Amino acid sequence: MRGVLGACLSALVGAVAAVSWSADAAVPGSCTNRSNYHAGGYTAATTAVFGSRARIEFNNPDLCEADATSHSASVVWSMITAGSATSSSPSADGWAQAGYGQFGSQSGFGTSGFHVFSQYTLKCKSTLTCGSGSSVKTEFGGTVTVSHFYENYVRASDGRIHMGVDGTQLDVTNYNPSGDWAPEYEGQFAGEVLHPQSDIAGTSSDVTTLDYLQKYSSSGSIAFFQVVHPAPVPYTRFHRSVTDASVGGQRLDIWTSPLGSF
Amino acid sequence: MISLLPKVMGIVGSAAAAFVFMSALHGSSQASAEPGLSREVALVVSDKPISDDALRWASSDGITIKAVAERAGLIDAKDAVARAETDFAFLDDGDVRGVQLAELTDDNYGEQLEQDQTKPSRIKPKLDRALVWMVEYSGFVPFVSSPMSHDGISTRLIEPQANGRMLVAVDAVTGEAVWGVQY
Numbered sequence: 001m002r003g004v005l006g007a008c009l010s011a012l013v014g015a016v017a018a019v020s021w022s023a024d025a026a027v028p029g030s031c032t033n034r035s036n037y038h039a040g041g042y043t044a045a046t047t048a049v050f051g052s053r054a055r056i057e058f059n060n061p062d063l064c065e066a067d068a069t070s071h072s073a074s075v076v077w078s079m080i081t082a083g084s085a086t087s088s089s090p091s092a093d094g095w096a097q098a099g100y101g102q103f104g105s106q107s108g109f110g111t112s113g114f115h116v117f118s119q120y121t122l123k124c125k126s127t128l129t130c131g132s133g134s135s136v137k138t139e140f141g142g143t144v145t146v147s148h149f150y151e152n153y154v155r156a157s158d159g160r161i162h163m164g165v166d167g168t169q170l171d172v173t174n175y176n177p178s179g180d181w182a183p184e185y186e187g188q189f190a191g192e193v194l195h196p197q198s199d200i201a202g203t204s205s206d207v208t209t210l211d212y213l214q215k216y217s218s219s220g221s222i223a224f225f226q227v228v229h230p231a232p233v234p235y236t237r238f239h240r241s242v243t244d245a246s247v248g249g250q251r252l253d254i255w256t257s258p259l260g261s262f
Numbered sequence: 263m264i265s266l267l268p269k270v271m272g273i274v275g276s277a278a279a280a281f282v283f284m285s286a287l288h289g290s291s292q293a294s295a296e297p298g299l300s301r302e303v304a305l306v307v308s309d310k311p312i313s314d315d316a317l318r319w320a321s322s323d324g325i326t327i328k329a330v331a332e333r334a335g336l337i338d339a340k341d342a343v344a345r346a347e348t349d350f351a352f353l354d355d356g357d358v359r360g361v362q363l364a365e366l367t368d369d370n371y372g373e374q375l376e377q378d379q380t381k382p383s384r385i386k387p388k389l390d391r392a393l394v395w396m397v398e399y400s401g402f403v404p405f406v407s408s409p410m411s412h413d414g415i416s417t418r419l420i421e422p423q424a425n426g427r428m429l430v431a432v433d434a435v436t437g438e439a440v441w442g443v444q445y
Contacts, residue, residue, distance in 0.1 A: 036408035071352050073405055081409040095409050103405070104351020113349045115442070119407050132425055136406055137323075140350075140442035141371060141388070156379045164374070169385055171370050174323065188409055194352070220379035231410045 029259065031064035031072045031195040039200050039238040039254045040190020041228040043215070045082065051153025051161075051216030052187035052225075054078040054252075058146050059208045060114075061102055061256070064197035067113065068104070072198045075101030075117070076208060076254070078150045079188040080161070082181040084126040092128050094181040095188075096120040098150040098163040098170055103140070115140040116148070118163035118170035126180040139171040153216040187225055189213055191238075191254040200238055202255035207241075211251040224249030312360040312398040316429055319445055324369035327396060332363055335435070339363075342395035342432040349430070349439040356402025356426060365391040366431050368441065389441055394431035402426040404444050 043049070056076050063070035077099025084092035098118045119138040124130040152163045159176035162169055189210050191200035202208035213225050228250045230242045237257040245251035311329065320327055339361045347353065372387040404426030431441040 034403070036406075038408075038410045040410055042410055042412065067351075068348065069351055069354070071354055073352050075407065077407065079407075079409060090411070093409060095407070097407060103349065104354075112345075112439070113351070115349070115439075119405075132423065134404065134425065134427070134445055136404070136444075138405055138444040139371065140444075142440060143438075153379075155383055157376075157382050162374075162383065167374055167377070168388065169370065169372060169374050169383070172383070186409075190410055192407060194405070229412070232413055 029064060029197050031070065031197055033196055034071075034194050036192055036194065037196055037200075037234045037238065038190045038192045038231065039233050039240040039256075040188060040192075041213075041230050041240060041242050041250075041252045042189075043187040043225045043228055045184040045186035047183045047185075048217065049080065049185040049187060049215050050218050050220075051151065051185075052078050052080050052189070053149055053151035053153070053212065053214050053216070053222070054189050054210045055147055055149050055212040056099060057209045058100065058114075058144055058148075059201035059206065061191075061193075061199040061201040063102060063104060063199070064195045067102070070104040070198070072193065072195045073101055073103045074191070074193045074198050074201060075099055076191045076201050076210070077101075077189070078152060078210075079190075080152050080185045081188055082177070082183075082185050085180055085182050086127060089128060092126050094121045094126055094177060096152045096161040096163055096173060097188075098152055098165060100144040100148070100150075112143070114143050114145075116142060116144050116150075116165050116170060118152075120161060120163065120171065120173050123175040123180055126177075137171070137174075141165070141168075141170055149212065151216075153220065154218075156218060156220060187213070187215055187228075189228070189252050190231070190240075196235055197259060199256040200254055202253070204239070204255055204257065207253040207255040209251060209253050211245045211247055211249075213245075213249050213252065226250075228252060310360045311362040312364075312396050312429065316360075316398050316427070319427075320429065323445070325443070326365075326367040326369075328365040328391070330363050330365055330393070336363070336393075337395070337432075337434060337437045339395060341437060342434070343397055345432050345437050345439050346395075346397045346430040346442075350428070350442060352405060353399050353402045353426070353428065355424060356399045356428075358397060359400050360396075360398040362396045362398075363434060364394060364396045366394045366396065366441065367391055371441070389431070392431065392440065393434045394440065395434050397430045397432065399428040399430070400426065402428070404428070 079097035081095040
């Protein structure tokens with residue numbers, strides 16, 4: 001996406017957040033308003049869903065500030081999520097996900113700073129008892145340059161959620177979520193950034209495609225989600241589109257417009 | 263270089279063993295809680311292995327970290343820290359607490375040998391006694407993802423806190439950041 005010229009121009013404008021750019025890629029500015037910003041889709045929550053997976057295309061997003069020094073991250077993932085079995089607070093939601101992301105790196109087209117990753121909520125989160133400690137565990141694996149299948153599923157043999165990429169396990173929850181999570185699991189697929197000035201992977205001319213949007217049954221069999229709902233986006237420069245996929249089920253395309261448009 | 267790194271090897275077999283092992287190496291200064299080092303200090307004060315707390319946590323999560331002595335032909339600790347920070351630049355608000363040459367095995371990360379989900383999941387570790395520089399961080403805002411709510415607003419309502427703890431493994435031969443865990 002952004003090359004050396006873009007990096008130089010970005011440095012010149014310094015801390016100016018809103019930068020216009022004639023090319024299709026965004027030119028991120030400073031990192032402000034840290035939170036979670038998505039472009040993606042979700043499925044109905046049912047007791048028949050025990051996992052999700054997707055084939056996710058690799059793309060190189062730009063991060064706010066400069067990739068080499070950014071405090072931000074841009075990730076794309078497949079997830080299963082559920083509310084708490086004992087609390088109605090959204091803060092008690094549980095999730096397990098796998099995907100890839102850029103976590104600050106050298107600018108340009110290199111792949112350092114890209115890692116496959118998994119994250120799951122700890123048991124204490126479902127009861128809001130984590131206190132000042134962490135409520136999630138995140139594992140970062142090797143780098144990524146091409147499309148992969150990212151999966152998260154409850155394994156029948158141990159009742160734990162296994163997260164992985166192309167059958168290589170990244171991590172496994174250290175508890176069985178049954179009884180802590182509500183039994184209705186929902187599949188989600190999305191790009192996500194920690195700052196609105198960072199790009200979700202993909203541009204209008206080179207979208208990031210997620211297909212094979214699939215679910216796991218209790219026995220581990222895999223089937224397509226027939227309906228994936230596009231979620232509203234927090235800023236108009238973030239985009240998502242759900243259409244029928246040639247491989248079956250539906251596909252999700254995500255991308256970002258230049259920063260000046262948000 | 264970390265010229266003062268302990269030249270002693272030890273297998274961290276359990277949380278208790280890890281605590282005893284590291285405390286014995288570094289005396290009371292390691293047994294008590296210490297504030298994190300600044301990056302600059304960490305790169306100069308090199309006799310600072312990863313903490314007992316990190317070793318205890320790792321051991322409880324199927325991660326084995328075995329301290330090893332320095333040897334010729336490896337990248338140095340300063341380069342390892344630089345690479346860790348390049349790959350995880352969102353850690354910039356945190357502290358480097360320790361840097362240590364080690365062999366790393368993660369029993370949760372690897373090839374699944376049983377595709378039949380009714381059978382126990384056996385894993386062939388991807389990192390099996392990998393020779394790495396372990397870099398430990400603390401005091402940063404961790405990466406916490408979030409599901410989407412159906413109205414497009416993040417459901418993670420808890421404000422991020424600067425309580426992140428992380429271990430990063432940098433391949434001691436190639437200099438590639440091959441692994442990391444936030445906990």
